[in-house]
Amino acid sequence: MPTQEELYEQQLEQITDLLTARHYLELREVFEDINCADIAQLLEDLPQEKLPLVFRILPKEVAAEVFAYFDSDAQERLIRVLSDQELKEVLDELYIDDTVDMIEEMPASVVHRILTVAPSEMRHSINQILHYPEDSAGSLMTTEFVRLKRDMTVEEAFVNIRRTGIDKETIYTCYVTENDRRLIGMVSAKTLLLSDSDALIEDIMEDNVISVTTHEDQEATAQMFNKYDFLALPVVDTENRLVGIITVDDAIDVLQEEATEDIEKMAAISPSDKPYLKTSVFKTFLSRIPWLTLLMLSATFTGYIITAYEEALGRFVILTAFIPMLMNTAGNSGSQASVTVTRGLSLDEIEFRDLPRVMWKEFRISLLCGAVLALVNFAKLLLIDAQTNPSVTWEVALVISLTLVVAVIAAKVIGCALPMLAKKIGFDPAVMASPFITTIVDALTLVVYFQIASMMLGI
């Protein structure tokens, strides 16, 4: 059976062939059997100049859905060649939140054109959502949801859904509001379907509704989907008036983006919002160079520490040979702790009040790790290294192994505490998580190494 990747290559080839042969009707038929998300990817992979032609071949409803799946480059290229009428047709079919996502990525001239073409009601909603901070619940929401009244019957609710549902992003969770728009309950389509048609909404609705305010952070909002298994979450203003809803597909995007951001920060990269292959060389360079430079300069401290012991190292050059091993091992130990704790903080599994518990736990883990590493290393130094290198005496082996124990304990305890303290004072724990800890732990390891060496070898 061909893999997904091979199937995709076959489809791309078939489409290219049909395009070259100008068999447009046949091409239209091929697209009928392909999911819109896949069509979008295929069109992006075609030569750029073919995009408008192929896009116009698609049936109208399909075209709009495909458009929503395009990356912002393809969207922009397309908007620039579409007529006002064509653009209006696409906008009519798009959900408001997808339109806003698109607008956020476009240059001002394109935004202006979109807002000019959009009907006034749509323009109003777009402006409302654009007004919220970029990483807030308000910017994620859509204003297209099903609103019910408490005194409706189930039958009336269905009439309402049938009349307005086609334009709503979801009809599976309906919200019950008072006349002043205050949110008082929710009822799922499942409950509606399983209730008597003359039952009153206020009798079957869930009145204990979990909601977020427009300014809630998008990561915390998305985590609520993870915790409560919601399909949609209502967004209210400070007076508990319902202004929009967030659907689970957008929450998944946020969860994936936030995980990617955390991973990037842990690897000393400033987060970018575009996929790697779509980011230019210069932009990628810009997202990496500040951290590299900062960390390079901060490694100056380790240089100073070594220089301070220059003379002693001239006499005991063998000590130099183990500096990388000691620093790497301590750095890895610290990263293990900091990365674990940082991920726990992101997933709300760890809170600040757990700090003493976490430190005590890491202390015990580091004792075990330090002891095992020191033993393995001591044995290796005496049984292997000492055979070929007479400078590796048992005193040297002891210095190195003792340093390992102390450095691993320090690395793990600092590694777990720093991200938690960072979060408490409003810094980003992920930035603390890996490269920063390594720099601190490196310096510390060297100090411990030379102190122990001074005491035991008299350097």
Next chain:
Amino acid sequence: MPTQEELYEQQLEQITDLLTARHYLELREVFEDINCADIAQLLEDLPQEKLPLVFRILPKEVAAEVFAYFDSDAQERLIRVLSDQELKEVLDELYIDDTVDMIEEMPASVVHRILTVAPSEMRHSINQILHYPEDSAGSLMTTEFVRLKRDMTVEEAFVNIRRTGIDKETIYTCYVTENDRRLIGMVSAKTLLLSDSDALIEDIMEDNVISVTTHEDQEATAQMFNKYDFLALPVVDTENRLVGIITVDDAIDVLQEEATEDIEKMAAISPSDKPYLKTSVFKTFLSRIPWLTLLMLSATFTGYIITAYEEALGRFVILTAFIPMLMNTAGNSGSQASVTVTRGLSLDEIEFRDLPRVMWKEFRISLLCGAVLALVNFAKLLLIDAQTNPSVTWEVALVISLTLVVAVIAAKVIGCALPMLAKKIGFDPAVMASPFITTIVDALTLVVYFQIASMMLGI
């Protein structure tokens, strides 16, 4: 306004007080206004011996849902004290896939008891799902879904949903099968609600259904939810017979788990499936020590390289002072590339065929990064370090800066290529991503450093 964390603390305190005062009726009322996921967390945070008592206070339907949100420790403790009748009531209310998730974590004696208490039909479904590999689509699915026939009308479909829907995990996506259970279409509840009641299912169903087979990897399966914005995905056997469905809440769990696993592997930790605070010290130690030991031993190579140049280093001790800075900078450069590429592979944004493109891109990025770092470093060495340390001559500064350029280029090109090659030959790219690359890059950096130093300083 109190934060979520403070609200939670208040609730926990209130419940503890009511428990101490034995005001059980009032306690039951308090729980009425709390979401089941939150109740589960509150109960886990109460003293262990109170758990069965409080659990029995909950209304039956709530109890089962709360049970599904418990972690496996709490589930096990509870099952051990519930009577057969109580256990049966909980099982009756649980969805099959939650039951299977629970069983997978339980010791054999508890599993035996669950299977004995479960009705025979449920036992059959449990056994069927348990039979699939742990990380497969089959193990994620539920067998409780709505099945329609092609010759049903919309009205008949609703009758079917109303009759069987209460026990189904979702009724929002219904699947159309032939009599031999082959999957031929799907229809959403939205389509059903917006269609005429006498329309035939085969006329309104989507017949181009995307599905997965039971043995598909769970990560690839979950990524499909991310790509296509599904609420549910059908699972078929090798003959395209529908055997179950996966719902979006389980896909979110998998996406979060897989992101956590990737992060752990990049930090040289063997993935664990329990949250940090619920894992014992010894288990956490076991998940960390193998990689620490392996990486410590592999750092032996850097030691050998330094030992080989021992004599030269004795004469030029100043070179030693810059080893940590060079190794860290090269290591960070390599991690940036490898971590970015690994995440791109996880999100299906990068495929193996992109290898030449990725390498060419990283080469250009590394040229820019290397040049900037070398310039900054050269300036800093001559303008700052040379003022206090006469050993820092311009030749030394040049050796160090040239090494930076070569090491950064090598680190980034190896860093991007290794995870892609690893994936191609069936290894885990995340394991390659960070610590392994660092070890390779460390050794390489030292060789480059000493080679350049030999040529330019004649050591």
